[in-house]
Amino acid sequence: MANGQRLFVKVTRESLPQVKDKYPFLYLERGRLEIDDSSIKWIDSENNVVPLPVATLNALLLGPGTSITHEAVKTAVAANCSVCWVGEDSLLFYAAGFLPTADTRNLKQQIELASDAKKSLEVASRMFARRFPDADLAGKSLKEMMGMEGHRVRTLYQQKAEEYQVGWKGRQFTPGKFELGDVTNQVLTATNAALYGILCSAVHSMGYSPHIGFIHSGSPLPFVYDLADLYKEQLCIDLAFSLTRELAGRYDKHKVSAGFRRRVLEMDLLAKVGDDILDIFGVSRARRNRK
Incomplete structure (x- = not known):
């Protein structure tokens, strides 16, 4: 200086x-x-x-x-x-905070897909196919697939509760009253929110918009919520139930943060999310290699 x-x-x-x-x-x-x-x-x-x-x-x-x-x-x-x-x-x-991007290529592609009803449904279907690898989603409407997803998540919660031998009364969260939830719900809320922050940052950095979704709508970050559902089972849901017994009824933000961070790194989330977006957008491998 x-x-x-x-x-x-x-x-x-x-x-x-x-x-x-x-x-x-x-x-x-x-x-x-x-x-x-x-x-x-x-x-x-x-x-x-x-x-x-x-x-x-x-x-x-x-x-x-x-x-x-x-x-x-x-x-x-x-x-x-x-x-x-x-x-x-x-x-x-x-x-x-919003990050400036070098060009609008990715945003333009996202808008084009979202504004075409047929293409938007195809993107949503590819997202659901990640969670239902054995399901036949051909001809299913968005509403039907969302109903399937709701049932799958409720079943998943119950399966994890039984796997880790944790009492479970359902997903509960009251905005502004985090402390009212049981430990499992508190960990779910914490890790979900941290995941939204990471994905929002990644989406901005790659030039996409968090506001243009394909499944979620009427919320501040629909595309972030769309993407988060691809990773919640491993990063949030399994972690919440596995930590519940260890925490023994007392929420510990340090253990939750450490456990969540470890899983994010093990998954290599930031390396996955870019390729996953291209996959659900239907971008071919050949086109990716030309970029």
């Missing part, structure tokens, strides 16, 4: 890691994000300073007690790292 001026190195799209090569997310609470030269540093509540390699991070999840400077936001966005605001305990997903 010379004459009190920060040295900023120009970041180009080609110099940044692809979404699939990034670390999925970093959760921070009770501290401050500031700029140090051209990088971001985290100052925690005990004044410990930790440099953050934002170019290798997909998303920063900011919990309660965090603040961030204007310059830190600019630096994160320049590195294609999303900034999401989340809650304590459940990591409730509140909002995400």
Whole structure:
């Protein structure tokens, strides 16, 4: 740094890691994000300073007690790292910053598919086929497939409850009253919300829109909810029931976060999501190789 001026190195799209090569997310609470030269540093509540390699991070999840400077936001966005605001305990997903993308190719493809009723149903059908590999979905309407999905999820909850020998009275969540749910429901709410944050960041980074869905509608992030259903069984549902006995009736956000993070890394979620979107959009392997 010379004459009190920060040295900023120009970041180009080609110099940044692809979404699939990034670390999925970093959760921070009770501290401050500031700029140090051209990088971001985290100052925690005990004044410990930790440099953050934002170019290798997909998303920063900011919990309660965090603040961030204007310059830190600019630096994160320049590195294609999303900034999401989340809650304590459940990591409730509140909002995400929008990332600029280099072109609108992926968004245009998404809009074209969603605006054509036949093509939109085909995309939805391919999504459901991921969860019903043995089901015949030919000729099924979206409403019929959604009904099948509802039955499948209820059955899955019961199967997991029996597998892990956990009492289960059904999915329950009251907005703003996280503590009223039992431990299993609390873990489900927490991990679902964290998954939404990661996927929202990935979707923005790849130039798609979280607002243009094929199954869900009338909600803030329908495409994110569409994608989340592809991964919830392993990342959220199985984890919730497997942790319930270990937690012994007391929710522990650290164990939940650690368990969820481990599964996200084991699945290699960010490497999967890009290919999965192309698969459900019906993009051929040959076309992908030409890009």
